[in-house]
Amino acid sequence: MKILLDFLPVVAFFVAFKLSADDMFVATGAAIIASVLVVAWTWWREGRVEKMAIASAGLMVVLGGITLLLHDxxxxxxxxxxxxxxxxxxxxxxxxxxxxxxxxxxxxxxxxxxxxxxxxxxxxxxxxxxxxxxxxxxxxxxxxxxxxxxxxxxxxxxxxxxxxxxxxxxxxxxxxxxxx
Structure with missing residues (x-):
């Protein structure tokens, strides 16, 4: 189950990219949402989140957010x-x-x-x-x-x-x- 959760943001990015006619910005938004949801779900289920999962989600939120903000x-x-x-x-x-x-x-x-x-x-x-x-x-x-x-x-x-x-x-x- 954990490995599926780890890949959920990547899969969300991929699916959103394909469904949105190759729109990187829609895909980025989907990956940001999926990253936050994975961290929240893990916290809710286990009461803790691994540091590397937080770092990965944090990088997605920051770099993805800059991508959306600057449209680059x-x-x-x-x-x-x-x-x-x-x-x-x-x-x-x-x-x-x-x-x-x-x-x-x-x-x-x-x-x-x-x-x-x-x-x-x-x-x-x-x-x-x-x-x-x-x-x-x-x-x-x-x-x-x-x-x-x-x-x-x-x-x-x-x-x-x-x-x-x-x-x-x-x-x-x-x-x-x-x-x-």
Whole structure:
């Protein structure tokens, strides 16, 4: 359910773009509304919202709001890159802040890895987020808006699925087996 909520603003953007005859501003408004609703729903259901979800929604509201205010879609084109690069910076900073790389804090209950492998895995996530942000910018400024919107939903989702599957295969041998 959580992953569906995470993608709701992207899907709302995509659907609004397609239904509005490729209007970036209608799509931006839909994504802003969806982002706020996801944060509100999560808060209502769980009593808390993850910092990264708040950051992503905040960037959507700010960059999307500037897009609508100035009637210039450049700002919303930067949003996926800003989010991905923010994630890369957080993962990078976790190497030195908090005692463990962020990926180890997230997966440490399921996996036993030597410190060097945790750092390597953390750097893989840093590289993935940096690449994803750069790819979004490249598509945004070298192709038409329809291609970027399609890439934003299908391309970014596909890249994420491939990365997670590759990571899963690499990590499978380290998953803790339940005691029987």
């Amino acid at each position: 879609d450049t700002f919303v084109l930067w949003k996926p890159t800003a989010v991905n690069w923010l994630f890369a910076l957080v993962f990078l900073g976790s190497q030195w802040i908090g005692g463990q790389p962020l990926v180890q804090r997230m997966l440490g209950q399921q996996l036993e890895l030597p410190d060097a492998l945790w750092r390597r895995l953390n750097f893989a996530w840093i590289a993935f987020f940096a690449f994803s942000g750069a790819a979004s910018l490249y598509v945004a400024f070298h192709y038409d808006r329809e291609t970027w919107v399609n890439f934003k939903l299908f391309g970014m989702l596909g890249l994420t699925v491939l990365f997670v599957l590759g990571q899963g295969l690499w990590l499978a041998r380290h998953v803790k087996q339940p005691d029987t």
